[in-house]
Amino acid sequence: MRGLSSGGGSSPTVGFYLDETPLSPPSNSLNGKVVIDPDLFDLNRVEVLRGPQGTLYGSGSMGGTVKLVSNQPNPNKYEGEVSAEVSDTEQGGVNGGVNAMINIPLVEDKAALRVVYSNKDVSGWIDRDVIDNFPLETGTCPGWFGYGCVRGYIPGAAVNQVNKNVNTEELNSARISLLLKPVDHLTITISGMDQYLSMGGYSEFDIPYGGGAKLAHYEAAPIAEPFYDTFSLGSIAIKYEAPWFDVTSATSYWSRRESNTMESTETIQNLTDSSTFIPISFNETDGTNQLSEELRLSSRGDGRLQWVGGVFYSQLDTSYVATNAAPGYAPISVGGAAANPDGIIYDANNPYHLQQYAVFGDATYQLTSTLRLRAGFRWFHYDTNFSYYETGWGTENGNATPVDGTLTASAQGVNPSFNLSYRPNSDLTIYGTISKGFRPGGVSLPAPASLCGAQPLTYGPDTVTDYEVGEKARLFGGMVTVNSDVYYIKWNNVQQYINPPCDYPYTVNAGTAASYGPEIEVTAKLGNGFTFTANGATTSATLTSVVPSLQNILTVGQRILNIPRGTAFSALSYRAAVTPDLDLVARVQGDYVGDSIDVAYAKQELPAYALMTARIGLETDRWSVTFFGNNLTNTRAILTINNTSFGWLDPAVTRASTNQPRTIGVNVDRKF
DSSP: OTTOOOSSSSSOSEEEEETTEEOOOOSSOTTOSOOOOOOOTTEEEEEEEESOOHHHHOTTOSSEEEEEEEOOOOTTOOEEEEEEEEEEETTSOEEEEEEEEEEEEEETTTEEEEEEEEEEEEOOOOEEEEOTTOOOOBSOOTTOSSSOSBOOOGGGSOOOEEEOSOOOEEEEEEEEEEEEOOSTTEEEEEEEEEEEEEESSOSEEEESSSSSSOOEEEESSOOOOOEEEEEEEEEEEEEEEOSSEEEEEEEEEEEEEEEEEEEOHHHHHHHTTOSSOOOOEEEEEEEEEEEEEEEEEEEOSSOSEEEEEEEEEEEEEEEEEEEOBOGGGGGGSTTOGGGOTTOBSOEEEEEEEEEEEEEEEEEEEEOSSSEEEEEEEEEEEEEEEEEEEEEETTSSSSEEEEEEEEEEEEEEEEEEEEEEEEEEETTEEEEEEEEEEEEOOEEOOOOOHHHHOOOOOEEOOEEEEEEEEEEEEEETTTTEEEEEEEEEEEEESOEEEEOOTTOOOEEEEOEEEEEEEEEEEEEEEEETTEEEEEEEEEOEEEEEEEOGGGTTTOOTTOBOTTOOSEEEEEEEEEEEEEETTEEEEEEEEEEEEOOEEEESSSEEEEOOEEEEEEEEEEEOSSEEEEEEEESTTOOOOEEEESOOTTOOOOTTOEEEEEOOOOEEEEEEEEEO
16 A cells, blocks of 8 residues: 555555454465455445554554454344355356355343354366476576576477366355443453365466466476465454543454465476476465454543543464475485485474564544644554574575574664644545554574575564645535545665575565655546446655665665556446335446566566456345456456565566456345
């Protein structure tokens, strides 16, 4: 968001919440900093807060915060909903899913139970093709200690095994919430969630020779690449309404386990300068759990002074376990096969711990009938502890002799925020904001000094300061709303992902960066049942200074990774009464994402793309039938390239993640 990408570091730049629970991604993962993809059925709303939210939401909310707010149990009404969907994907197959919710009042006004279940099956559309006589790379690659920069000519090789549509997906999710009101003014909400995601392969295809009509990953050995993601959450929120203020306690604990396999025969062959392809896979397991507690007090009433304040604590523990071995690679080890008889390329067990403490406060004061001042702060302190235990050819010792150690880091600081708003009438607000955000520093996996020389192992926190002016206006009696702003963000000690010639990436505080641009949202009620919505933004996000040690790698003016130059969205909706109880509803929507820069072995430009969706259906207050088409133009967008950390990436091939092809389907929903 706003030109701040999480291309480096162990923490994201956008906060992500499910109700009161902050969800953090694993810190050291080949999949990168990927937060869970939670079931979205029975949501009340999605809140998107742009700009640094460091005062109230803390670390990792530098660019903004996304908060999913679920519907809460209702102690006064039985209700339920069932939704079923079926669709077909071009170049893929049939997809299906079902969602269900039931709300059960247990004691009128006092207790209720709400249960939500979801199941989703998505067909794949990317093949995994195996070539037994895989062609060797050609060419030379400056700075690369392997030997091949140009991938062998795959179109001239015979495909021995075709595994169709491997990137299947199955998701099962259940949420349960118990609401209790034992006495007046006291509300206790106990919630639990379990989600299991299984994929048969990644939604990635190979470049080159993946960009034609066929979407495929080509392998030198028949090794599948499954991915599993298991998530469990328990939380308790307690709210007491005192006469002059509210007291809220939010406690949560969640655990997550990801495991995946990556076929790495071609990559390791190139990396080790081997003349043959030895079947080998990279197996990774990431375990993450987090305990968090926030206690806050907030004012009640509508007086001139409104305030909120509290304390926060969290403990995040993650583990990175990797195995990558084949006996055929034993002879290349330092000391020969006897020093590494299993042919370990890289095995690791690297736990990471992050503790955070914070005290925060925020107050708004109505200076005059039209002028309002808001100010806040957040004091934070964090401690990190990273242990590593690594063996293999790709470590400092170059054999099965372990390399281990412990690294620690800590920091503290204050994040202030200020907002002054002017509201001359109920239809216009003009405001200016200065706010600060941060994310913790961390550690990088140590690389073999014999290959890479001395690389930094730790990096400090980075911070952003946002300067913003904007307006929110309603025109023509509320028929048109226009929200717009212009912002400038200064990014200090920016954490950036560095992929050196030895291909052991690390994170470093690279210097400073700036991000700026305008944003606008427009909604217009056109009459006769039509509503038009559009928004757009242009973003300039570049490095403004580079530390001396990196000036041979990074340059001033270089674009920040994974930030499109521009984004746009527009939608036209229509609603008309067919009968007094039945409405016709239709919507067509277009999304545009501009070009951006990503990095695999080297930086590459990702082209701009546009997507179109449409929906049409009939609905009452109890049921609906909706026909939909996603990606109607069948656009193949390159979303990212394989830039995950410590991936031992191959300069001869890049894998690109992509979107789902054209998908047509129908959804039936029934409420009771």
